[in-house]
Amino acid sequence: MKAIILSGGKGTRLRPLTYTGAKQLVPVANKPILWYGIEAIVAAGITDIGIIISPETGDEVRTKTGDGDRFGANITYILQEKPAGLAHAVKVARPFLGDSPFVMYLGDNLIQSELGEFLNSFKEQHMDAMILLRPVPNPTSFGVAQVDDQGRVLHLVEKPKVPPSNLALVGIYFFANTIHAAIDRIQPSARGELEITDAIQDLINHQTHVEARQIEGWWLDTGKKDDLLEANQIILDTRLKSDIAGEVDEQSKTFGRVHIGTGSRLINCTVRGPVTIGNNCYLENCFIGPYSSIADQVTLIDIDLEHSVVLQGAKMTGIHQRIVDSVIGQRAQLRAAPQRPKALRFMIGDDSQIELT
Structure with a gap:
């Protein structure tokens, strides 16, 4: 059994962060999103993994993720020259x-369910394909x-105007050859792409064994x-463990x-948890509220922050209003002078510099 993970695409919905990096490397609780998928696959017993990369961000994915040793896996990188659909990615692989x-x-994608139980059903019942589903309130978007x-599975349709059900396809599939x-x-x-939903529908039309399972x-x-x-927020709620390895003075x-x-x-x-603060950070005169993740080498001075993600190397000083619901890119710099409104919200890309006056 092998696995492929798709880590290409342009990440337009997460811009400006993804103008300069892969969306799959944006951290959740200080770990790249992509790594959660790798860990879930390895936990299911699959260690031969191919990662589909794009020309724009492939080098970054390869450099940061490595050959798989840290996960107990063997990773092969597979270049998809253009984003021509999920089925095209399978073709390239x-x-x-x-x-x-x-x-x-x-x-x-991130799911709470473990993959092992689904993998066992797929193998034991000799399926040609198995898809994972989840009820959603807005099925026209999936x-x-x-x-x-x-x-x-009787029928699949991509982003239908009139959905046949409220069961959306989760981004995890099991396939026979x-x-x-x-x-x-x-x-x-x-839209000019080879759709994986069309390929699965073709299997259904040829009366092969295609089943679905709902995730919990x-x-x-x-x-x-x-x-x-x-x-x-969910990862911090469910997986974070207390561990203070850095230096915390008596006033903190x-x-x-x-x-x-x-x-x-x-x-x-x-610091009021759940909160994770990375390595080699410097925080002075700060309140860090729940559900905040601060990556490595971040500097925060006179900052009030909660429910936010701060990426590596960012620096924020002298902002006396609470920052909430924000994502601050790598090496971004924020500084402020006079009094501003009670709360600020940001989506700031890598290497940005912002001064509030």
Whole structure:
């Protein structure tokens, strides 16, 4: 059994952050989103993983993620020259996949459920494909499935105006090698892409064994700022463990679950968890409220922050109004002078400099 993770695309919904980097490397609780998918796949017992990369961000993904040693996996990088659809990504990965069954995992997805139980059902019942579904309130924004009482998939449609159900396709799929012939039989959609939903529908039309399973717990597609903040909140709520390795002076106080990395220094700060602070950070005269993630090498002086994500190397000084619901890019710099309104919200890309006057 192999796996492919899609880590290409342009990440337009997370701009300006993704003008300069891959959306799958944006951190949730100080860990790249992509890594959660790798860890979930390895936990299911699959260690031969191909990562689909784009020309624009592939080098960054490769450099940051490495050869898989840190995950106990063997990672192969597969270049998709243009974003021509999910089924096209499978086509590009065919030399890596060979005749092996495989999991396809969209790299900006996070789910609470473990993959092992689904993988076992897929293998034991010798399916040609298995899709994961979740009821959603807005099915017109997703690929949608119609399923019978036995869990067999009857029909798939991509972002329908009139949905046949409220069951959205989660970005995780299980395939036998028969999917390759199905992809060869389909044509590009109206938007010029080879759609994986069309390939699965082709399997259904040829009366192969295609089933669905509904996931329980949360499912997060981290493609937008608010989704990213929600994912950060849920991961901090469910997975963060207290660990203070940095230096916290006598005037500083921490409450609840707080992680502070090595080399970080807090002076006269209050931190109310769940909060994670990376390595080699400097915080002085700050209040860090719940559901905040601060990456490595960040400097915060006279800052009041909560429910926000601050990326590596950012620097914020002298902002005396609370910053909430914000994502601050790598190496971004914010500084302020006079009094401003009670709360500020930001979506700031890498290397930005902002002065509030």
